[in-house]
Amino acid sequence: MPDAARLRLPGRVRALLDDLDTASGEAIGAAAALLLDAVQAGGIVHVAGAGHSLVMVCETFYRAGGLAAVRPIWAPDVLPLDDAVRSTRAERRTGVGRAVVKEAAPAPPDVAVVFSTSGRNPYPVEIAAECAARDVPVVAVTSARAADGAAARAATTLADHAAIVVDTRVPPGDVLHPPEAPRTAAVSTILAAYAWSRILADLDDLAAARGADPPRWTSANVPGGDERNTALIERYRHRVPELTGGE
Template sequence: MAEDPRPSYPDRVRSLLDEVDTRSGAAIAGAAALLLPAIEAGGIVHVAGAGHSLALVFETFYRAGGLAAVRPLWDPAVLPLDDALRSTRAERAEGLGRSVVRAAAPAPPDVAVVFSTSGRNPYPVEIAAECAARRVPVIAVTSPRASRGAAPRAPTVLADHATIVLDTAVPPGDVLHPPEAPRTAAVSTVLAAYTWSRVLAELDDLAVARGVELPRWTSANVPGGDEANRALLARYGDRVPELEGGTRTGPEVQPG
C-alpha cells in the first residue's frame, strides 16, 4: 500500500501552532506586558467573542489556572446553543457590540480582549472600537489571513482598533481536512486557545520576575482550592457580577 504523501491533520495543526509562535511571539510578550500593570492597578480584563468564539471567552473566564480579574462581555443573543441562526444575525447586527460595552462601562486601567477569527462582523468590531474610544487598550486575537478571505460586513476590521494583534494563523474558512480541498476539522479554537495559554504563561513569568502575585483561580479538585477561590470571589464579585449572577446566595460552584 502506497504511503499517503499528503501531510496528516495532526502535522498540519502542529505546523500552524509553530506558525503562531513565529507570527505572534513578540505580540504575546507585548500582551503580557500590557496586562500585568493593568491587573496590578486593579483593572479588569473584559473578554468578548460571539458564536464559536465564545468558546475562548469560556477559556478565559472562571477557569482553573486562569485570571480572576476577568469579566465576559457578551449578550445572550450571540450564544448559538439555543438559536444558532439568531446568533449569526446578532453578530452581524449593527449596534449590539457597542451596547454591550456601554452596559459594562470599562475604563482605564481595564483591558479588553476580543476573540474573532475573521474580525469582519460588526459585533466584535464595535466592541473593540467602543473600548478603544474609552481609552481601554484592546488585544485582538484574530487571523489577518482569514480576515482577508472573509466577506466584509463592517467598514473596519477588528485589528484596526487593537493595541496588540495576536495572529492565530487560522486559514480562510477555518477547516483543514483534506488538505487538497478542506471541508472539515476546524482549527480556530485550538489555535486561539493555544495563543491565550501562551499569553498566560508569559504573564506568569513576567509576574514572577517582578515579584507580583497574580489573582488566579484554583481547581476545586485540589486541596485548598475552595478556600482560595472564595477569597477571589470576595475580591472581584462586585466588579464581575457574572461570577454570582448578581446574588451572593445559593450553592457555591467552583471553576473547572
C-alpha cells in the same frame, strides 16, 4: 517533519502552531505585559467573542489557572446553543456590540481581549472600537488570513482598533481536512486556546520576574481550592457580577 506527515491533520495543526509562534510570539509577550500591568493597577480584563469564539470567553473566565480579574462581556443573542441562526444574525447586526460595552462600562486601567477569527462582523468590531474610544486598550486575537478571505460586513476590522494583534494564523474558512480541498476539522479554537495559554504563561514569567503574584483561580477539585477561590470571588464580585449572578 516528513512531507507525508505534514499532510496529515496532526502535522498540519502542529505546523500552524509553529506558524503562530513565529508570527505572534512578540505580540503574545506584549499582550501578557499589558494584562499584567492592568491587573496590578487594579483593572479588569474584559473578554468578548461571538458564536464559537464564545468558547474562548469561557476559557478565560473562572478557569483553573486563569486570571481571576476577568469579566466576560457578551450579548445573549450571540450564543448559538439555543438559536444558532439568531446568533449569526446578531453578530452581523449593528449596535449589539456597542450596547454590550455600554453595559460593561470598561474604563482605565481596564483592558479588553476580543476573540474573533475573521474580525469582520460588526459585533467584535464595535466592541473593540468602543473600548478603544474609552481609552481601554484592546488585544485582538484574530487571523489576518481569515480576515482577508471573509466577507466585509463592517467598514473596519477588529484588528484596526487593537493596540496589540495576536495573529492565530487560522486559514480562510477555518477547516483543515482534507488538505487538497478542506471541508472539515476546524482549527480556530485550538489555535486561539494555545495563544491564550501562551499569554498566561508569559504573564506568569513576567510576574515572577517582578516579584508579583497575580490573582489566579485554583481548580475546585484540589485540596484548598474552594477556599482560595472564595477569597477571590469576594475580591472581584463587585467588578465581575457574573461570578455570583449579580448577587
